[in-house]
Amino acid sequence: MTDQPMLALPMPGTHGADPTHGTHRDARRDEAARRMLDVTRIYAEPAAAASPRGRQVIARWPDADVVEVASHWQIPQVHGDEANVARWVRIKREALVLGEKKTLTVRPNGRSADFIAPSSANGCAMACAYCYVPRRKGYSNPITTFTNIERITAAIRRHVDRQGPKAEPNQCDERAWVYDIGENSDCSVDALVSDNVLDLVTLFAGLSGAKASFATKFVNRDLLDWDPKGGTRVRLSLMPAATARTLDIRTSPMADRLAVLDDLVEAGYEVHVNLSPVVVHDGWLEAWAELLGQLGDATSGRTKAQLACEVIFLTHNEQLHEVNLGWHPQAEQMLWRPDLQEEKRSENGAVNVRYRWQQKQRHLADLSALLAARAPWCRVRYAF
Template sequence: MSTKDVDSAAQRRTPEPLVERILDVKRIYHEPDVQRFARARQILERSPSAERIEVPSHQAIPGLYGNAGNVEDWVRTKSEVLVLGEKKSLSARRNERSSDWIAPSTSNGCAMACSYCYVPRRKGYANPITVFANIEKILGYLERHAGRQGPKTPNQCDPVDWVYDIGENGDCSVDATVSDNVADLVALFARLPNAKATFATKLVNRGLLDYDPRGGTRVRFSLMPAETSKVVDVRTSRVAERIAAIDDFVDAGYEVHLNFSPVIVHETWLADWSELFEQIAEGTSERTKAQLAAEIIFLTHNEGLHEVNLGWHPKGEDLLWRPDLQQQKTSESGQLNVRYKTPWKARWVDQLVELLAEKLPTCRVRYAF
């Protein structure tokens, strides 16, 4: 075999990293006159061959949102469609779980397709990435908001800084492949004296290692046992790859926490989590382990999303939809959710927290429910 043939064979055996193939943008829906924003022009220039379709609003796109037929193209839509608009209403919302505040969104939607994700419930059968181009206005709002905060009373979010979640409705690691919005946010919080950004992610984007966060951004790597992740974490980085990246992000100046979410109960779930905790302990440095903290969130599922998922990924519902273990609860918005039965869940939460303390004793639990 020639050297050229060997090189070609090696390339075939080494798949392109997910971060480089997660998007193949073919259509961009955009609001009128969005190109007045430099960020919009940047995004459009990165996909010069994409079809451009003007729409009155990023929130109402006929044929995209609310179209039940889109369930057949669930993953293709996430890969091939972008929406580009302006974030007109800016506000920071109190949270006090993953953060003190939920920052105004610079995007929503995601190119990944986790079958338990709550965002599709709001958008109706499709939730490709919507990017907001007026980033300067959002950055200015956040800087002024942080400047108005008084001294921080230590809480489980952080003992020193006011924490702002910048990725509530998407994944910033994916967003960073679309535009410089995430880079601008990381740079902002690197210089704010009293505030810290945070986001959860299931994608290893090593491009973020080139930023200079200076401790001002907390990345929360979302983890669950690998075999479960293979079923429900669709189009995400492998769990082993996420664990392998943790030390590198700490070394690059990020604070790194862990997001054990969602915890999905099945016949071997506790043994699987024990193995995951051991993998984290063995795969991270002492420096990393000393700064670890975790949030633990058991699964909440939704009847409407269950019906949608049956149309594109029914295998995942074998894990997510367990009437024998779950009870119904109507949400504040009137949707029918299912959660694990209260007496059992309380015991399971305690079991998982105790197991984490045994296997990864330096990792404190910020909250668990």
């Protein structure tokens, strides 16, 4: 047990769901949350716990201990402790963090989106072996929900208002400014925790000339009950199912991801797919050929007509490789391939590894040819 102070919570009846969106909590979401999250401890900054959104989260797990922390960045029981490697998945399932987003900067991107919006969450309950987020906060990195959602949405709205109409098309979108709202988390899972993502989808449903975008590996059918009005692009991440069973830990099965594509389009979302990460191994191209066939079978003409994809080959990291050896060494047999990889310094200065440049160009050409042959209706927005 921790010696950190337990927060004094409001009396029952005063800390329930956010009055704005409390009615959206239903049995289906609760069941999905139970499968993904069994929260026993909520680490909370005092102001975050006292906020309407913080009270909403606490009310969803009324039996969890609420532990006061000075900063969501510095929680020894969760972040930065090497001993936590052995409890990697358990921490993701049992811990939540509540904090306030201090930096509300909208950053330019230009690849998947025009801009990166201020995060409404950080971390994830899933445990993909290649995820870059643990490199920053340290080790397991469960979900941190930022409770000052009103300030986050206000910052986005101001930025959109300053942009004005998009003057010319680019790879992000032909007409709208695209804002990635899930850079450091999975919004479909975040929607199990609070109504932050609903607030963001609702915001972009009412904005002219801008749309939200997020990638996800989790099928949350509650999103189908919302009304995005075409203002949100959902990017379902896909990879061959056999590869995903080793690397995409605690995510939705590939068949479920494929099955929800048409439903999302019918619900009013723009739907793209991320072919990501592409991992090179014996038989990898044949596995992708099978997946592209499954994608074609799973999607209607309406879905195909608006579908586009991003193709992203694996980038890995030596520090993450060492961490993974402590909890999931089988994944590293696929991810850590010194015989195929070379060092790469990323835009933020981190030293990573990627497939050797000339080999990667051949692999990319092979996959591009496969896409043209098997899924000519799927436009490639960008590939690297």
